[in-house]
Amino acid sequence: MRAVDIIRRKRDGHELTAREIAFLIEGFVRGDIPDYQMSAFAMAVLFRGMTDAETAELTLAMARSGSQLDLSGIPGVKVDKHSTGGVGDKTTLVVASLAAAAGVPVAKMSGRGLGHTGGTIDKLESIPGFRTELKPEAFIRQVREIGLAVAGQSGDLAPADKKLYALRDVTATVESIPLIASSVMSKKIAAGADAIVLDVKTGGGAFMKTLEDAERLALAMVAIGRLVGRRTAAVISDMDQPLGRAIGNALEVREAIAALRGEGPEDLTRLCLALAAHMAVLGGRAASLDEALPLLERKLASGEALEKFRRLIAAQGGDPAVVDDPDRLPSAPRRIAVKAERAGCVRRIDAEKLGLAAMMLGAGRAVKDAPIDHSVGIVLGRKIGDRVEAGEALAELHAARGGEAEAEALRLAAEAFEIGDEPPAMRPLILSVVTEEGVRRMDSEER
Numbered sequence: 001m002r003a004v005d006i007i008r009r010k011r012d013g014h015e016l017t018a019r020e021i022a023f024l025i026e027g028f029v030r031g032d033i034p035d036y037q038m039s040a041f042a043m044a045v046l047f048r049g050m051t052d053a054e055t056a057e058l059t060l061a062m063a064r065s066g067s068q069l070d071l072s073g074i075p076g077v078k079v080d081k082h083s084t085g086g087v088g089d090k091t092t093l094v095v096a097s098l099a100a101a102a103g104v105p106v107a108k109m110s111g112r113g114l115g116h117t118g119g120t121i122d123k124l125e126s127i128p129g130f131r132t133e134l135k136p137e138a139f140i141r142q143v144r145e146i147g148l149a150v151a152g153q154s155g156d157l158a159p160a161d162k163k164l165y166a167l168r169d170v171t172a173t174v175e176s177i178p179l180i181a182s183s184v185m186s187k188k189i190a191a192g193a194d195a196i197v198l199d200v201k202t203g204g205g206a207f208m209k210t211l212e213d214a215e216r217l218a219l220a221m222v223a224i225g226r227l228v229g230r231r232t233a234a235v236i237s238d239m240d241q242p243l244g245r246a247i248g249n250a251l252e253v254r255e256a257i258a259a260l261r262g263e264g265p266e267d268l269t270r271l272c273l274a275l276a277a278h279m280a281v282l283g284g285r286a287a288s289l290d291e292a293l294p295l296l297e298r299k300l301a302s303g304e305a306l307e308k309f310r311r312l313i314a315a316q317g318g319d320p321a322v323v324d325d326p327d328r329l330p331s332a333p334r335r336i337a338v339k340a341e342r343a344g345c346v347r348r349i350d351a352e353k354l355g356l357a358a359m360m361l362g363a364g365r366a367v368k369d370a371p372i373d374h375s376v377g378i379v380l381g382r383k384i385g386d387r388v389e390a391g392e393a394l395a396e397l398h399a400a401r402g403g404e405a406e407a408e409a410l411r412l413a414a415e416a417f418e419i420g421d422e423p424p425a426m427r428p429l430i431l432s433v434v435t436e437e438g439v440r441r442m443d444s445e446e447r
Helices: 001-011 018-030 035-048 052-063 092-100 120-125 136-146 161-169 177-190 211-227 249-260 266-282 289-302 304-315 351-361 404-415
Strands: 079-081 107-110 148-152 195-202 231-238 334-339 344-349 377-380 393-399 417-420 430-435 438-442
Touching: 001 018, 001 035, 018 035, 018 052, 018 136, 018 161, 035 161, 035 177, 052 161, 052 211, 079 092, 079 107, 079 177, 092 107, 092 120, 092 148, 092 249, 092 266, 092 289, 092 304, 107 120, 107 136, 107 289, 120 148, 120 249, 136 148, 136 231, 136 304, 148 304, 161 177, 177 195, 177 211, 195 211, 195 266, 211 231, 211 430, 211 438, 231 266, 249 266, 249 304, 249 377, 266 289, 266 430, 334 404, 351 377, 351 393, 351 404, 393 404, 404 417
Parallel strands: 079 195, 107 148, 195 231
Antiparallel strands: 231 430, 334 393, 344 417, 377 393, 430 438
């Protein structure tokens, strides 16, 4: 078997066998198959696509390329949750606590942020003392004891994906749906989950800009789950504007705590309840979404979900007092108002520009492993549909750096808001749900 023959077969539109895909991935990880051949394979996939069976085999091959976490020692159905990334997306902190409070074991491996999107691990590390590096034994023991652990992704988890993504990033093949789907799902499968709930973002601040592309990606990932024996569901949610009002690590932790107190932004709370409801159903804690939602609302109202987050912080060495006193979180020294130049109604918010502005302030990183400032970020004063008077604050920058970077952040943040005379047609928060039964577009009552 030769790599060139496999590349040619895919280039010509043939379906590859499991053996051919495994040969490619194993040889690539060993270094026997060079980058230029794997780049040619990625381009062939971009143009020719893959069947569901091929994508599932690619996913399994990448999952098997490194260590795999065995969660069989944890009782119950372990359900993981993944977001495709957005601005102000602090859902994991709330959703994991809600699901765990409902009795779903949550053993979650998360990543760091890059570019305009934030990372769960960066947010958690803004809590004083919080440890995100856990050995597998400690990770599993913590889930057994408190039902919840969130840790940084091991470097040996799906190393084939890491190598292939680095090539895709420089060969204009990032957009391939089979390659995106297998990248996401290989890490989830290697992390040991029995079932997976996906929050697929769509809109200006998301990677998938259109609903149709988001649904295509969700269908591909749900199909992978079905073929490899992991029950999977996906929620397509809006990222045309930031989720909630806070952007930036400590600011988002503060907002997540408010949501767990029942005092958070309505859009954040609603999406978190929806995602946790799917986790409860897949985890066998509710027979249907109609049964799961009231259960989770009770866990929120009773304070059980907040207590679960407190226990997570304590178990991983963080200061649990931040739950009662969020002022213990890092705080930026300066506040800068982004003022409206005219009166009117907010018609549009460019989420990507706000994410980039937060990155310029130091909340995110332009390159992997760059340092970040957990204290800085942006808090929105207005969202789409809100009225504003001239001179009122559209947003507030929490800043520390000063200089050109701060000036650029202020410029980007101001440009992100479009104000008009009339309110716009409001885009739904939850646009569709994708399961093994297919795509279901939400009606007005479900959005």
